[in-house]
Amino acid sequence: MIRERLGKELLYFDGGMGTLLQAKGLQPGELPETWNVTHADEIKNIHKQYISAGSDIVLANTFGANALKFHCDDFPLEEIIRLAIRHVKDAAEEASGGRRIYTALxxxxxxxxxxxxGDLDFETAYETFKEVMILGEKAGADLIHIETMSDTYELKAAVLAAKENTSLPVFATTIFDERGKLLTGADVPSVVAMLEGLRIDALGINCGMGPEQMLPILEQIMKYSSVPVIVKPNAGLPKQKDGETYYDVSPEEFASVMRHVVDLGAVVIGGCCGTTPAHIAEMVKQCKDIPVKPIEKKSYTVVSSYGQSVFLGTGSKIIGERINPTGKKRFKQALKEHDLDYILKEGIAQQDNGAHILDVNVGLPDIDEPTLMKEVVQELQSVTNLPLQIDTVDTVAMENALRIYNGKAMVNSVSGKQESMDAVFPLIRKYGGVVIGLALDEDGIPATAEGRVQIAKKIIAEAAKYGIEKKDIVIDALAMTISSEPEGAKVTLETLRRLRDEVGVCTVLGVSNISFGLPSRPIVNSIFYTMAMQNGLSVGIINPNSEDMMKAWYAYHALMNLDSNCENYINKYAQQPGTAPVSATGSAHKMTLKSAIERGLREEANSITSEMIQEKDGLEIINEELIPALNTVGEGFEKGTVFLPQLLMSAEAAKTAFAVLKEKMDSSGEVQEKKGKIILATVKGDIHDIGKNIVKVLLENYSFDVIDLGKDVPPETIVDTVLEQDIHLVGLSALMTTTVVSMEETIRQLREKAPHCLVMVGGAVLNQDYADMIGADFYGKDAMQSVHYAQRVFGTEE
Structure with missing residues (x-):
């Protein structure tokens, strides 16, 4: 079993498949997986070459074999996967020389x-992957390798499909950019935290870069990962010469850097696009005698969202308590009326005011909590990148939320009661998470710190039986109201101190509990909060909209040298000599349309626009609110402070506002002038339309008239449409190296038949040099660059 070898010896993957198939005659647009049937000997021969080169793990030719990508009536998916697995096993029998070769789906x-x-439902993605995983195990795969993933949400669907429906080891690798981010914004710690929580067998990075460019990403992965690490770089970036695509990193150069990769701690290595059997053979030759570094267990306590990681244990973090009906009449009303917009605004206000994590509790009598919890978590993750705390005693609601949560959530809570641990720990083991352990059990809440510490130790010991480590447990020392428990604060503070010093576990408190029944509660709360932080509080559940609490937080971190050069304190208070209290929604005035769009609040954008259109004309609103909002978000995206989900949700909010404006403008005869007509298409043979769809949304929001020809579009269709519609700008997208030749052919035909038309190109496999070589007028590194180019072409740039 490969699990027994992982981390104890260096294991070698194979290299690229697509580029080798192209060299053997794979045509643009031809599905590589069909060659399992039509060119079986060619596929087996490639596998044999990699095995002879020293590969221990060989990937079956199934990369695109799923129901959403593989559309071929002549070849059933089951047959494609069965043959692909068979070809690896046949090749192993002929070329392994007795070595154990692992066949990877x-x-x-x-x-x-x-x-x-996008438009793909999480469970639809899950079912799509589930079918592939089941077929792969049935066909005899030894492991599942999920690779080239650029979105943690899709990655989670794939990992769950593998873990829940097979018994096979599961590896997963993602594709980072040079900033260390996935397409949808996740950083290295958030990817590692989520995958480790899902109990992945090995994780790492593949594609997108050459080996040299991967080193900084690998260093981060090694810092945070406690599981075996995989590295599979490209042989550099694709280039073109005399009409042929090639990669510029030689086998010797590749192997030399891979030696450094192993020195850094990777234990499974191989190649991706452009690598050949020669690259793998040289890599094995140069790396086989390097001692393998033992896998080190890391002790970071991390909660994450799709785009942000929060580390507990240094300083004290803030969990915003406002999305919780306890003691909040207006919030209860919002839950009963299904007023999700109010809930979203509460989340945004808390983020603006300094929360690091948002508590989510929607439990009320007569409410379908499992359904509403799932919905609120989904909606919150569309407007904020803060990690969430799933706060419920309903294990069905807990699982509903954990299943669709994009990241590694905090979970509130489990107690020392055996019944509670039996119910909650299996969910944490399955989905991952940082779980809050309440220091109480069947006998209630101990009156002493010793009693609470013993319950904490019991929770930690029971969690270990499920493979849940201490780093993924945060103990609630329990703040008891001093109006009824005079010694309550002293016991809680001692408990915090002992949990930090003796047990070595992170801690949490619902701070405001301390002051129930007392007048001027903020006075007591803020002083107790400061004392708790001084005694080791890792994270406090507080109201970040409370100026008293936030003053305590900023001042404490400045005083304890946890705020370098008092920078955060100065930024917060330098311009606020007489700061007014912050309102419950985080603003002393009504939210503007610009702010609603920047935040991605669709319903808010709709209602504000409906009010504004009664007093202002539509074009004025577009020019003064919509476009400036989109520009602000776009600039943030380009600077790396805003990520794809926020960009797209802002675009959706703008679209909602524009729909209101358009209806009013149409009825009044007011016309919004289109800025130009643009064709977008994913080229022939390529069925990936993520990039194209993102560009489309943004161009339409900037008032361009977009003709979307879809995906897998022949050059002739694009040319004919250009001529029929008198188009002056075409945007072409390609995600696969095998389809860039289609892009080049499309450009050639446009130059011949429509020389007036400019062409902008984009896609993961492209770069500026490659775009120049195939004759494009412009290469867009991201969607916003495409917007800027279109503005220049049509003379609308501001």
């Missing part, structure tokens, strides 16, 4: 974005 992305960014 290769699982790539669906080519679609999941909701709310």
């Amino acid at each position: 290769d699982v790539g992305p669906t080519g679609k974005l999941l909701k709310p960014m």
